[in-house]
Amino acid sequence: MNWDFIAEYLPMYERAAILTVKLGVIGIVFAILVGLICAMIQYHKIPVARQIVAVYIELSRNTPLLVQLFFIYYGLPKLGANLSPEVCGIIGLAFLGGSYMAESFRSGLETIAPIQRESALSLGMTNRQAMQYIILPQAVSMSVPAFVANVIFLLKETSVFSAISLMDLMFTAKDLIGLYYKTIESLFLLVVFYLIILLPVSILGSLLERRMRHAGFGS
Amino acid sequence: MAETLLTVENLTKKFEGNTILDGLNLTIQRGEVVVIVGPSGCGKSTFLRCINALEPIQEGTISLQGTPIVYGSKNLAEVRQKIGMVFQSYELFPHLTVLDNIMLAPMKVQKRNKDEVKEEALQLLDRIGLKDKADSFPRQLSGGQKQRVAIVRALCMHPEILLFDEVTAALDPEMVREVLDVMLDLAKQGRTMIIVTHEMQFAKAVADRVIFFDQGHIVEEAAPDEFFEHPKTERAKQFLNVFSFEKVEHNK
């Protein structure tokens, strides 16, 4: 292993990691928003919107992110929308993640018995108040495990961003291998940086899960 | 010169074509304690749920102090504040402490002052001997304690009328008493209550009026002594017989 090479290209990996994290985080935030909206539409069985959400979820879950990114990156400009690769990456991640988040929130909502809502209504709460104070807080904590798994999954999926010429970790590694044939060093750095990004998320996630389980609602 | 609190006229409720409640009429005066008894599945829970507009009804009207209670209507949240409901399964909010369970609705729904609500909540908890549980979570309480908290939670909204749906049915036998005692105390305070129960001794002790439901109708309606000692209808006699057998079994 050539440590000089590693030292020399460390900053390049750092920049790439920062880009990966930045796009990942923004994409996931939007995925959460999309997921919440979809879950609410399904929970309230809003006509039409509900069917649209169902189609979106199937489409999003059953096509690879790479394909989705190609559509956004090469397809949207044909329709007159010229987007930077960064924006395309974020949209792609939100499109993919939205459906996964929606499913985790929906299953969280379904674990809350309807009588909890009735109990809130009988205290004079409006539907909105019952949702805000009683149903959502419980549903969200029920969906923590699935949520954490989704976050990790989406961060890992960012590795296909290089396909739309985003200079992320994967791109950097491929670039260096192509230029200098330092395969071992490049891959070593790639793995280390993905671990640096994902391990804390993973550890934080299991801590959170343990806390939630400890708070173990049960009646 | 009693004041009529609740009026139910010609209430008809169907589930998928099955008529569960068939043209019920009932008025309840302020301060009255009405106990509803009847065989399983005769519609007692459904009746209480209709009063709180948790179920749509097919015919008839329900009104509280002249205000109609209509499923899905705009003023529903407002009327419901005046109707306290206690469920068999407690339905405390598991993610909130006992105190927050009690304080949430008075603060968020009635926009009352936090300190004032807290003082009242603690006072009520003290009264049922659970002040030291104020910061506990529901899962840390026994069934009887949970149910007493649920009663306090309803009380803290200052309701005009309280509905109890078999609130001791899910409890271990040794906890039934502590909950019934709270309800007896409320009756003594002159609260208006509708109580659905299978505890016949308790019904006898607490009721001003007993109503016997069967197959969607009010079959018999009488003062407790009269109903339990001299039921007029054959169906009521049969129903009460089941319970006297249960008692014999128990005593063995």
Ligand SMILES: Nc1ncnc2c1ncn2[C@@H]1O[C@H](COP(=O)(O)OP(=O)(O)OP(=O)(O)O)[C@@H](O)[C@H]1O
């Ligand atoms: N959501 C529902 N959909 C269809 N049928 C229902 C529904 N809820 C209740 N029923 C039916 O309505 C009838 C009355 O039910 P209800 O729960 O009011 O009886 P109950 O008198 O409270 O009985 P119990 O003493 O067992 O609590 C039953 O036959 C029940 O099967």
Ligand SMILES: [Mg+2]
């Ligand atoms: Mg019932």
